[in-house]
Amino acid sequence: MSATAESLPADPQRFLWMVVWALVMGVGALPLLGYRVPAILPYKPTLVIHEFAAFAFFGHTFFSNIWSMAIRTTQPKPFGIWARALLRRLAMSITGPTTVIVPLFGAMLVDHLGGWRNVPWAWDAYLAFWIVAAISLVPDVIRYARNRNAEDPMHGMLNGGIRAMIATVFVFFIMYTMAAKDSVLAIHLFVD
Numbered sequence: 001m002s003a004t005a006e007s008l009p010a011d012p013q014r015f016l017w018m019v020v021w022a023l024v025m026g027v028g029a030l031p032l033l034g035y036r037v038p039a040i041l042p043y044k045p046t047l048v049i050h051e052f053a054a055f056a057f058f059g060h061t062f063f064s065n066i067w068s069m070a071i072r073t074t075q076p077k078p079f080g081i082w083a084r085a086l087l088r089r090l091a092m093s094i095t096g097p098t099t100v101i102v103p104l105f106g107a108m109l110v111d112h113l114g115g116w117r118n119v120p121w122a123w124d125a126y127l128a129f130w131i132v133a134a135i136s137l138v139p140d141v142i143r144y145a146r147n148r149n150a151e152d153p154m155h156g157m158l159n160g161g162i163r164a165m166i167a168t169v170f171v172f173f174i175m176y177t178m179a180a181k182d183s184v185l186a187i188h189l190f191v192d
Contacts, residue, residue, distance in 0.1 A: 017142050024138050028103065028130050032123070036115070037107035046112065050105035057098035058171065061137075064090050065164060072153040080153025088144040096145075099137045103129050120186035125177045127185065128170040136160075136167040 031037055039046055064087060071083035103126055110116060116123045140160065149155035177183070 011148065013146075017146070021138055021142060025130070025134050028133060031103075031107045031110075032127055032130060034116075037104065037111055039108040039111045041108070043109070043112045046105055046108050050102060050109055053098045053101040053105065056094060057102055060090060060094040060098070061164075062168075069157065069161070072157065077153060081151060084153045085150065088147060088150075091141055091144040095137060096141045099133055099141065103133075116186065119181075120183035120189075121177045121181050123186035123189070124183050125174045128174045128177070132167040132170045132174075136163040139163070 041049070068083045068087040072080040075083075106122065106126060106129075110119055110122050110126075113119050113122075140163075143156060
């Protein structure tokens with residue numbers, strides 16, 4: 001534990017943020033439980049928004065985290081603090097919004113296509129994204145929004161890296177289901 005982390009007082013708001021995490025994950029799970037997200041735009045604009053947000057999400061989360069990790073682990077502390085601060089701004093401006101836009105517009109596409117029964121592979125992808133949000137995205141956005149450890153560029157590197165590696169496996173699973181239109185899980189749930 002670093003001197004900076006040791007000097008921080010116990011977090012009096014940790015339970016509030018656990019409740020925020022639980023609420024976000026609960027609302028995000030509603031489509032998995034059958035709640036319909038009605039489309040607000042025609043199919044093509046919905047698809048373009050979903051695909052563009054997914055591209056921005058993947059590109060940013062994958063490459064900016066590698067870049068930041070390299071700087072934070074190999075450069076002097078002031079550069080590490082700068083890289084962490086920049087990653088925080090990127091998390092608030094790209095990761096946070098795309099974490100909402102990608103699944104929301106994906107669920108709207110499902111509505112255009114007649115529901116989860118017609119596209120069970122999309123249910124698999126939505127579930128995988130929900131898991132990624134639970135283990136990595138929402139905790140990271142909350143952590144960066146709160147910014148309690150701004151002066152310690154190494155804070156959260158180990159557990160964040162482990163969570164990110166697990167999340168990456170799910171992201172590749174999502175890419176597979178989207179490209180192959182193949183369901184692994186939902187095909188068994190929607191059997192009549």
